[in-house]
Amino acid sequence: MDETLVSKAVAALQTYHSTVQKKSKPKLVDEDPLVSMVVALKKIPDRTVRPLRVPLPHTLYPVAGTDLCLITKREKGEAKEFLKEKKVEGVNKVIPISKLKTNYKSFESKRQLCSNYDIFLSDKRVYQMLPRLLGKRFFEKKKLPIPVDMLKKDLALEIQQARNSTYLHIGLGSCCNVSIGRVGFTCEHLVTNTLAAIKGVSSHIPRGLHNIQSVHLKTPDSISLPIYNSLPPPPALLPAASDEGPQTKRVKLDTDTDNDSTMETEKGSRKRKMNSSDLPLERCLEFGEVDNSSETDKVGKEETVPKKKRKISKLSVKKVRGSTVQSSKYEKALKRKTKL
CATH class of the missing domain: 3.30.190.20 (Ribosomal protein L1/L10, rRNA-binding domain)
Known part of the structure; x- marks a missing residue:
């Protein structure tokens, strides 16, 4: 950093x-x-x-000038005596969890409680109950209580550390x-x-x-x-190019077979048979494997296959929305028969 x-x-x-x-209007506070x-x-x-x-x-919340509220599990009188025994200073208000349930039910009372104090501490044993009891106002102002272990021997140090932390x-x-x-x-x-x-x-x-x-x-x-x-991490270095140069493919042609040849690559020992039509034109000319007959002769020799006529049935019935409707041709034929 x-x-x-x-x-x-x-x-x-x-x-x-x-x-x-300086540009904004002066405020009361x-x-x-x-x-x-x-x-x-x-x-x-x-x-x-x-x-x-x-x-x-x-610290964000010094002892002088900040109001601190403590929410405890004990009753108000017992909690104040307990804080005096532990020599805890800087706590302005003590609210037991039972009073929080009864006295702060309305939205207005919760809003006023949130605005009256700068920081809220709570006993960690009742911390899970507080978000539901305090309401959304504490979430909006980001004043949710900070959990404190009230059973520690040095409680004054625990509250001081909670105050001096974010x-x-x-x-x-x-x-x-x-x-x-x-x-x-x-x-x-x-x-x-x-x-x-x-x-x-x-x-x-x-x-x-x-x-x-x-x-x-x-x-x-x-x-x-x-x-x-x-x-981001630096990109991995690319492998250096080999001195041998790019690998080339070798093509071996067997003239003994009838217009067939085999091709073999350096990477594997696979062999596949190829027709002379699959080879390049220059290669075929070297080995004399191209027919002299032109493409036009081949086209002329091909026999034209007549197209099959589509058969149409005499009776054609169409289904429209579940009901059968006969075609117009079939209706005309029926009318002729009835006239005769």
Whole structure:
């Protein structure tokens, strides 16, 4: 991976975002959009249900300024006491799975929950139930909860690692999208995050970097800028031509047989009989195997075969939609007989 090319792409995205922000109308809340890395694969791996963790040196969600929601299997009071015992910090909201089923049934409540928090963590024991309970709003905003092992001894470190990582979702297609930073980051931080993300993604993909076709960087409003593209393997060298030259065919003619000859090639010992008409004209003239009679004489000698007349039956009956209809000739003959 060329680091200078990555830095150029990051600088171009930052300048593009600043120019668009100047031209657009001012907003009430300043947004800091994500910078995503699009990875195209050569062969599609198996689909993964849970997101794959990719650690980053510079986190997307620092403790100060981000709201974190934790969905647990325990009740709210027990979960808060458990977090205090484990010395976990930075959790703004704790929602038990039972309250999620009862208090967040309507679409409006789910939409409000999605917009109130920046990141969602969940106990991995209840992770399979969440996509059905949370609804499509979390899928659209890409805020699906991140599974966390709540039974680990060092729970604070587990939540910190979950916060300081980005996640890879392998679906049914050949492209994967990974968030690597924000536009407000410095150029150096984005470059280091990009290089670390490529290493983390290649460790989760079969065959590693050899299975990656291309890598692009983009923001939600910009085009994707290429930073890596795998070239096809060099073509195999052609075998050198032999000094003997091209192989030629030898034709052997046996004059003893009646107007028949045999041909033998160097590649095999097969022999097949050939008539003089199959041989070239010059060869036939050399061996005197061409008849003096012209083609016109042969045409004259051929007997003309008279064409056979087609027999037509007296009674011809046509079937039209299941009913039999006699032809007009047969009807006229019947009328004549009846008159007589």
